[in-house]
Amino acid sequence: MNTPDWELSRREFVVGAAASSVIVATPFLGPAHAAGGTPPHAAVPMMKVTMEVNGSPRSVTLDPRTSLLDTLREHLRLTGTKKGCDHGHCGACTVLVNGTRINACLSLAVMHEGDKVTTVEGIGTPDALHPMQAAFIKHDGFQCGYCTPGQICSAVAVLKEIEKGVPSHVTEDLAAPMRLSNPELRERMSGNICRCGAYSNIAAAITEVAGA
Amino acid sequence: MIPFTYEKADSPAAAVAAVTATPGAKFIAGGTNLLDLMKFQIETPTHLVDIRDLPLTTINDTGDGGLRIGALVTNTELASHPRVKRDYGVLSRAIVAGATGQIRNKASVGGNLLQRNRCPYFYNTDLPCNKRVPGSGCSALGGISRSLAVIGTSESCIAQNPGDMAVALTVLDAMVETIDAAGRTRTIAIADFFRLPGDTPETEFALQPGELITSVTLPPPLGGTHHYHKVRDRASYAFAIVSVAAVLNKDGTGRVAFGSVAPKPWRIKAAEAVLPAGPAAVVSTAFKEAKPREDNAFKILLAERTLALVIAKGSA
Numbered sequence: 001m002n003t004p005d006w007e008l009s010r011r012e013f014v015v016g017a018a019a020s021s022v023i024v025a026t027p028f029l030g031p032a033h034a035a036g037g038t039p040p041h042a043a044v045p046m047m048k049v050t051m052e053v054n055g056s057p058r059s060v061t062l063d064p065r066t067s068l069l070d071t072l073r074e075h076l077r078l079t080g081t082k083k084g085c086d087h088g089h090c091g092a093c094t095v096l097v098n099g100t101r102i103n104a105c106l107s108l109a110v111m112h113e114g115d116k117v118t119t120v121e122g123i124g125t126p127d128a129l130h131p132m133q134a135a136f137i138k139h140d141g142f143q144c145g146y147c148t149p150g151q152i153c154s155a156v157a158v159l160k161e162i163e164k165g166v167p168s169h170v171t172e173d174l175a176a177p178m179r180l181s182n183p184e185l186r187e188r189m190s191g192n193i194c195r196c197g198a199y200s201n202i203a204a205a206i207t208e209v210a211g212a
Numbered sequence: 213m214i215p216f217t218y219e220k221a222d223s224p225a226a227a228v229a230a231v232t233a234t235p236g237a238k239f240i241a242g243g244t245n246l247l248d249l250m251k252f253q254i255e256t257p258t259h260l261v262d263i264r265d266l267p268l269t270t271i272n273d274t275g276d277g278g279l280r281i282g283a284l285v286t287n288t289e290l291a292s293h294p295r296v297k298r299d300y301g302v303l304s305r306a307i308v309a310g311a312t313g314q315i316r317n318k319a320s321v322g323g324n325l326l327q328r329n330r331c332p333y334f335y336n337t338d339l340p341c342n343k344r345v346p347g348s349g350c351s352a353l354g355g356i357s358r359s360l361a362v363i364g365t366s367e368s369c370i371a372q373n374p375g376d377m378a379v380a381l382t383v384l385d386a387m388v389e390t391i392d393a394a395g396r397t398r399t400i401a402i403a404d405f406f407r408l409p410g411d412t413p414e415t416e417f418a419l420q421p422g423e424l425i426t427s428v429t430l431p432p433p434l435g436g437t438h439h440y441h442k443v444r445d446r447a448s449y450a451f452a453i454v455s456v457a458a459v460l461n462k463d464g465t466g467r468v469a470f471g472s473v474a475p476k477p478w479r480i481k482a483a484e485a486v487l488p489a490g491p492a493a494v495v496s497t498a499f500k501e502a503k504p505r506e507d508n509a510f511k512i513l514l515a516e517r518t519l520a521l522v523i524a525k526g527s528a
Contacts, residue, residue, distance in 0.1 A: 044215040064218040064260070067247075087248050094314055100288075103314045106244045110218050111262055154314065161313065166292045169308045169448065174297040190448035191312025 051112050053078065054122030062109055069093045069104035072119055080120040080149045084193070091192035094150035094157075095119050101157035103191075120149035123156060132156050135205035143196035151192045155206045158188045162210075180210045213250045220262045224391045224426055227263050232393040232422035234259040239424060241284055241320040244311075245327045252337060254328075254344055268322075268426055271295070277432035280389075283322030283425045287311070287377065290321060300430060301438030302457050306380035309442040312449050322425035324377050325388065325405065326417060329475075330451050331360060331371035342368045346414045359453065362504040362511050364474035369413030370505070372472050373406060379457040379471035380440060382479050387429045393422035399429075406476030416475075436461045439522045442471070443514060454514045460526035464488035468522075470498065470515050491519040 050059040053076060060075045069086070072078045072095070084092035086105045093104040096118040124130030132152050135141070142148040162178045170187045171178065178184075185206050186199070194202065221227035231237040236258035240246055249255035268282035271293050279300070281290060290296055291307040311319065328334065333341050333351035340349035352360055352370050361372040386402040405418050419425075436459045444450040455471035466487050469479035483498035495516040502512055 044217055047218065064216060065213045087251065088244060088312075088315055091312070091314060100317045101314050102318045103244070106247050106315070107318065108218070108240075108243065108247065108260075111240070111243070111264065158313065161288075164292065165294075166288055166313075167297065167304055167308050168313075169305075171308070174301055174304055187448055188313055191314045 047110050049109050049113055051109075051114065052116045054118060060109070064108065064110050066109050067105050068095070068097075068107040068109045068112055068117070071109040072104060072117070078119050078121055082146055082149055084147070084150075089193070090147070090150075091154060092147050092150040094153045094192060096153055096157055099157075099160070101154050118153070120152055123152060130156065131209050132205065135208045136202070139201045139205040139208065140198070141202040141205040142194070142198050147192060147194045147196075151189070151194065151202055154189060154192045155202070155209070158185065158206070159210055161188070180207070182207070185210075214253060214256050214258070216257055217259045218262065219259070220265055222265055224263075224266055224268070224424055225395050227261050227266060228391055228393050228395070228422050228424050230259075230261045231424075234261075237261055239263050241323045242286070242318040243323075244315050244319045245323065249328060252335065254335065254337060263424070274429060279430045281321055281428045281430070283427055284320050287316035287319045287321070287324060288313070290377075291316070299433035300380075300384060302383055302440050302459055303377070303380040303430075305438065305440035306376040306455075306457055309440055309452075309455070310376035321377070321428055324375065325381075325425060325428070327375060328416070329371035330374040332356065334371060342409075342413045343371060343416070344414075346412070350413075356507060357505045358507040359451070359472070360505070360508055361474045362508055363478060363499055363502040364408045364476065365503060366409045366411065366413070368411050369409035369475070371409070371413070371475060373474065373476050374451045374472055375477070376440070376442065376452065376455060376471060378402070378406070379455055379469050379477040381428065381430075382469045382477035383457045383459055383467045384430055384434070386431075388425055389427045389429065390419065390423050390425050392420055392424075397426070402477075403479065408475050413475075434459050434467070436466060437526045439525060441518050441522050441525075443518055454511050454518050456515070456518045456522050458519070458522050458526065460487075460523065464527075466526070468494060468519065470519075473499075473511055473515060487523075491516045491523060494519060 046061045047064055048061045058076055069083055072081050081095055082092040084090035088103045088106040094101050095104045097115050124133045132155050162180055165178055167174050168187045170183045221230055238257035240260045240262050241264055246255055268284040270282050271285055272280050274280050287307050291304045297304050331352055333339050334343050339351040342350050350369055360370045381402050388400045388405050391397050400418055407415055439458045442452045442455040444452050452472035458468040460466035468484055469477050471477055480498040483494045486493040486497055499512050
């Protein structure tokens with residue numbers, strides 16, 4: 001393997017470090033702004049967004065840069081949805097938008113005007129668990145629990161996708177009705193990483209709910 | 213992310229007018245690649261024009277028996293469409309080989325065609341990259357090149373096109389329909405849509421500033437057996453090291469394109485013509501001009517073996 005031969009001069013390093021500190025100094029888009037504080041950047045107007053979150057209409061005024069994930073967690077205080085990688089790699093932020101699973105980190109809140117968003121808090125509650133939540137508990141489908149809200153939202157959506165005939169990479173016959181098998185659910189859940197490695201038990205929970 | 217302003221367009225003409233009128237503006241549809249790059253400040257639009265309300269969300273039969281796919285159709289919708297599953301299996305297979313369920317639910321057909329490359333040095337803003345900062349140099353030339361292109365490269369860039377869907381569209385001879393800033397429409401053959409880097413690697417697509425993809429059309433079905441085989445470092449959710457898209461006929465003829473080996477999906481008609489002679493003949497023709505690097509020379513043999521697997525499946 002070749003060895004990279006770049007050289008970083010001290011001056012370039014100092015310039016780079018200065019640029020980094022500018023980034024750090026950029027105002028953080030926290031709830032203070034949502035509560036009516038000064039906009040984070042004078043040149044960019046804040047925008048009002050209204051969406052239905054877990055069945056309730058919610059309006060927030062946001063910097064257009066705010067992701068759906070940060071809106072849910074930092075502005076609406078729905079912290080069930082987790083931030084893992086913030087780049088669509090891990091799936092911890094999976095929510096349902098109009099019934100379809102997406103990564104909330106890779107979506108701008110301003111692009112969800114009028115949308116129906118369901119987070120893990122809207123899937124079920126401690127007093128009225130969704131069957132998928134109950135199955136995750138029964139089968140020990142988690143250890144630390146950080147990926148679990150994303151896993152549960154994704155699993156609920158996967159079962160709907162199979163019903164609708166959405167194929168996967170391991171589907172052998174594209175024309176036949178889709179059915180859930182262990183390889184199918186593992187492939188379909190590959191966008192949800194579990195660092196604790198609870199995959200076998202997650203698979204058992206989903207299989208039970210699917211009745212497969 | 214740097215600050216940006218945002219607006220929604222309500223027609224293709226309004227969308228191209230809005231992007232053309234504002235320096236630094238970009239279209240946004242699914243946003244799965246653009247927002248990722250904006251977080252790294254690799255893409256730095258100052259204005260986003262949201263095109264998701266445009267009437268480009270349907271898949272329709274064309275008069276000649278083909279399909280017209282709206283640019284805003286999601287990857288999931290396209291892979292799941294009954295006619296795509298039945299008549300264009302290579303396309304369904306290629307799409308579901310890419311990304312994850314969550315990303316395919318959001319990513320659009322137009323946006324997928326425009327996904328940027330995945331060269332690690334393009335993503336590392338601390339290092340030179342001629343795609344990111346034209347004229348700054350190519351870090352990959354002296355760097356780790358295992359995932360990068362072996363053919364079609366230049367001294368300014370060796371990044372590969374990482375797409376899956378585009379490889380299938382190349383085998384199918386898809387056409388890309390666009391509207392430009394003046395409201396004129398045109399059709400670009402998929403073979404001409406992706407540019408080789410030459411000395412302007414920052415220009416990756418045959419689109420003018422402000423030009424918008426409105427749909428992708430497929431010619432009538434080819435018949436044959438459809439295959440997409442992707443070799444990657446893990447079984448799911450990874451970019452290809454090598455992929456093969458093929459439509460094969462019973463007599464041994466067919467069409468074939470290779471993914472992740474070049475700056476564009478790599479389909480060479482002269483190589484395809486020798487399909488009946490076997491995978492070694494095809495690959496030696498298709499990669500005759502290859503300039504692999506020490507780290508990625510294995511891709512050529514891997515392409516041959518992947519094609520051998522596909523041909524074996526096709527004749528099973």
